[in-house]
Amino acid sequence: MPEGHTLHRLAQSINEHFAGQVVEVSSPQGRFVESANLVDGTGLVDAQAWGKHLFIGFEAHRWIHVHLGLYGTFDVHTGPPAPSVGQVRLRLVSPSRKGPDGAALTVSSTSYADLRGATTCDMITDSQRAAVIARLGPDPLRADSDPDRVWARISRSRAPIGALLMDQTVLAGVGNVYRAELLFRHRLHPLRPGSTLRRGQVGAMWQDLVELMRAGVSTGRVDTVREEHTPEAMGREPRRDDHGGEVYVYRRLGQPCHVCGSKVRTEVLAGRNLFWCPKCQPKFRSRAAAQ
Numbered sequence: 533m534p535e536g537h538t539l540h541r542l543a544q545s546i547n548e549h550f551a552g553q554v555v556e557v558s559s560p561q562g563r564f565v566e567s568a569n570l571v572d573g574t575g576l577v578d579a580q581a582w583g584k585h586l587f588i589g590f591e592a593h594r595w596i597h598v599h600l601g602l603y604g605t606f607d608v609h610t611g612p613p614a615p616s617v618g619q620v621r622l623r624l625v626s627p628s629r630k631g632p633d634g635a636a637l638t639v640s641s642t643s644y645a646d647l648r649g650a651t652t653c654d655m656i657t658d659s660q661r662a663a664v665i666a667r668l669g670p671d672p673l674r675a676d677s678d679p680d681r682v683w684a685r686i687s688r689s690r691a692p693i694g695a696l697l698m699d700q701t702v703l704a705g706v707g708n709v710y711r712a713e714l715l716f717r718h719r720l721h722p723l724r725p726g727s728t729l730r731r732g733q734v735g736a737m738w739q740d741l742v743e744l745m746r747a748g749v750s751t752g753r754v755d756t757v758r759e760e761h762t763p764e765a766m767g768r769e770p771r772r773d774d775h776g777g778e779v780y781v782y783r784r785l786g787q788p789c790h791v792c793g794s795k796v797r798t799e800v801l802a803g804r805n806l807f808w809c810p811k812c813q814p815k816f817r818s819r820a821a822a823q
């Protein structure tokens with residue numbers, strides 16, 4: 533599933549290609565036709581990402597709310613639109629200014645974007661958008677986020693930290709890759725209850741996420757290994773995986789940990805495969821239990 537960095541990257545790309553322009557909006561597949569007609573030929577104001585949600589704002593306070601879910605894609609292309617192939621729910625084409633006789637004006641650059649397979653593609657109002665955002669926890673990629681809210685939720689919960697990180701009401705934008713990698717980098721066992729973490733640990737994880745996810749926005753990949761664990765530094769082969777990026781544990785089941793050599797393990801937690809190193813991320817024992 534695309535994680536927050538993908539959505540922020542997508543928002544940037546939509547803004548570069550469409551913001552401030554009159555945009556043609558259509559639904560070649562047919563499922564979004566009535567909504568598309570409401571904003572077709574109006575100005576696209578800006579696109580914003582909040583966690584894994586994307587909001588594309590148009591004039592007259594109309595928003596298209598997109599959640600890609602597990603299988604959705606939203607691809608931005610330069611050049612005139614190709615004939616739509618497959619189930620294109622939403623298509624944006626820019627610019628679409630018409631000449632006085634109704635003919636399209638000649639423009640030097642055209643872009644289009646196709647949305648397919650998304651879980652959510654809805655036309656919503658300002659207040660509906662505010663309601664979606666109100667249900668989300670702070671997003672590490674938004675400068676206006678308050679990490680104290682994350683601490684308040686984690687410190688009050690007996691749920692495993694591995695589940696809390698995936699809960700979008702605790703923290704918005706983290707998915708399966710960042711979850712596994714963050715826990716590894718902070719040497720935390722995924723089943724450790726949130727309430728046993730110290731404030732400094734949660735603060736350090738937040739800061740780390742801010743830096744890792746910002747790097748993900750600029751490169752489009754999730755790279756989480758420290759300088760000393762890169763393929764070059766370790767003299768190992770780069771990782772081959774369609775998700776790309778150099779990681780410690782994600783989808784490395786049975787392979788040796790880059791730090792200690794133990795075999796990476798996996799288990800299902802919060803509905804998704806979680807990967808961790810049993811040695812670097814030892815089981816947490818509370819003081820009471822150890823006595």
Ligand SMILES: [Zn+2]
Pocket residue numbers: 789790791792793794809810811812813
């Ligand atoms: Zn290890």
